[in-house]
Amino acid sequence: MTGNADEAWLRQQIIDTALAMSKEGLSPGTSGNVSARWAEGLLITPTGLAYDDLIPEDIVFLDKKGKTSPGARKPSSEWRFHLSAYGAREEAGAIVHTHSRFATALACARKPIPAFHYMVAVAGGADIPLADYATFGTGELADHVAAALKDRSACLMANHGQIACGETLEAALGLAREVEALAAQYVAVCQIGEPYILEDAEMDAVLERFKCYGQQDET
Numbered sequence: 001m002t003g004n005a006d007e008a009w010l011r012q013q014i015i016d017t018a019l020a021m022s023k024e025g026l027s028p029g030t031s032g033n034v035s036a037r038w039a040e041g042l043l044i045t046p047t048g049l050a051y052d053d054l055i056p057e058d059i060v061f062l063d064k065k066g067k068t069s070p071g072a073r074k075p076s077s078e079w080r081f082h083l084s085a086y087g088a089r090e091e092a093g094a095i096v097h098t099h100s101r102f103a104t105a106l107a108c109a110r111k112p113i114p115a116f117h118y119m120v121a122v123a124g125g126a127d128i129p130l131a132d133y134a135t136f137g138t139g140e141l142a143d144h145v146a147a148a149l150k151d152r153s154a155c156l157m158a159n160h161g162q163i164a165c166g167e168t169l170e171a172a173l174g175l176a177r178e179v180e181a182l183a184a185q186y187v188a189v190c191q192i193g194e195p196y197i198l199e200d201a202e203m204d205a206v207l208e209r210f211k212c213y214g215q216q217d218e219t
Contacts, residue, residue: 007038007043008056010038011043013036015056015059017096018033021173022051024177025101027099030048030050031161032161034095034169035076035082035094036095036169037086037092037094040064042061043060043062044059044075044076044082046074046076047074047075047076058073060073066079066083080142081163082097083142084142084143085145085149088146088147088150089153092153093167093168094167095164095165096163096173098163102186103180105187106183107156107157107159107161107162110133110159112129112130113127113186114126114195115127115197115202116185116195116198117186118202120203121203121210122154123155123164123178123179124154124207126200128154129152130158131148131155131156131163133158133159145163149163153166154176154178154179162176164176
């Protein structure tokens with residue numbers, strides 16, 4: 001994308017994604033945040049403003065060093081881990097961070113999501129990892145998120161919530177939905193008894209099949 005029209009469109013897409021995230025119950029109130037790569041930096045939701053009240057001009061541009069333009073709104077307090085996540089996931093074009101109910105419950109119990117179901121591979125590996133805890137908005141938390149996302153496109157964040165990356169805003173939000181659904185299923189299984197965890201070899205086979213899932217006929 002280039003040009004003012006494309007930037008305005010992307011700013012509105014960020015707002016629409018934040019509204020969908022909130023209305024679906026993935027992040028109540030003003031919790032959570034949304035960003036997308038733009039130019040030599042990113043566009044991100046501002047801090048402390050209700051999503052219903054946002055207009056495209058409220059979305060904040062940050063350069064790769066985290067600097068804003070004069071007169072801009074203050075960015076989300078979590079802008080540091082958005083920058084670090086883009087550094088860890090070069091293919092990511094968008095990031096959605098939510099405080100969704102079941103993912104947050106597991107995060108507060110400090111439990112990653114293991115391979116109890118093959119769809120865990122949707123995040124790119126044999127589990128959905130847990131980033132270590134640090135105070136929100138800090139560089140330390142940004143480092144923990146980058147480490148957890150080194151070879152995954154989603155993770156839980158200890159005592160906090162979840163973060164999902166995608167090539168587009170739609171893909172990032174879709175992955176956040178998948179993570180929340182898996183978290184709910186995992187919590188339900190744990191209430192029944194000890195989950196059966198799929199072996200690494202099976203998850204490797206699933207990951208291989210995911211490479212062509214939905215794109216071509218099975219062989």
